[in-house]
Amino acid sequence: MQIWVDADACPKVIKEVLFTVAVRRKVKTTLVANSHLSVPSSPYLDFIRVGAGFDVADNEIVELANSGDLVITADIPLADKIVEKGATALNPRGQLYTEENIKGLLRMRHLMEELRSGGMVSGGPAPLGARDKQDFTNQLDKFVTRRLKEEE
Template sequence: MRIWVDADACPNVIKDVLYKVAMRREVELTLVANIPLRVPASPLIDTIHVADGFDEADHEIARQAQSGDLVITADIPLADRIVDKGATGLNPRGELYTEDNIKGLLRMRNLMEELRSAGSVSGGPAPIGPKDKQEFTNQLDRFLTKALNR
């Protein structure tokens, strides 16, 4: 079991949680980004630097993630791809992406994108706050406890 991180858009506060959890729970953590990243020195934590380009990190994660892995991403199309492979997604606000909810979330995301492009909706999500960090941490802990006790 490995944790993959769509690191280009992942907030630093969430990355910090992931570093601590990877070392405490002894779980491999791979951050994928199109910019070089600085991560704590640990044999459990590594990075993959992909080429610049739209969705390059997403493509790499989708290619490498396996059934049972956890992918940290706010990108719903990426989450859809990895759930189809048997992995689970978790967004930085603590919402799990699973077989039970991903298709509905993808439809909602596509609708919102259409509304934004038509000018009917503007803006994006609020910055990650302490409540989001706590929900993420709680959901991550529940997932890992279940996955590592199998």
């Protein structure tokens, strides 16, 4: 098992949770971004810097992720590709993307894009709050615990 992080847009507080979990639970965690990020020194933490461009980091994650891995992203199209590969995706608010919900979430995303471009809806999601961090941490812990037991 490995954790991959779509790190360009990942909130700092979520990265800090991931750093802690990676070191304490000894889970290889790789952040992928097109800009430089500071990652604590640990054999369980790594950083891959990709070139600039649309979806370059996403494409790298899709290429590297394997079945059984976890990808942290709020990018629903990326999550769809990850789920198709047999991996699991989790957003920073603690929502798991699964075979059962990803297509509906993609449709909702496209609808919201159309409404925004038509001026019917403005704005985006609310800022990440303490409840979101707790939900994320709980889902991450459940996933890591389950996968580590499966690997024993």
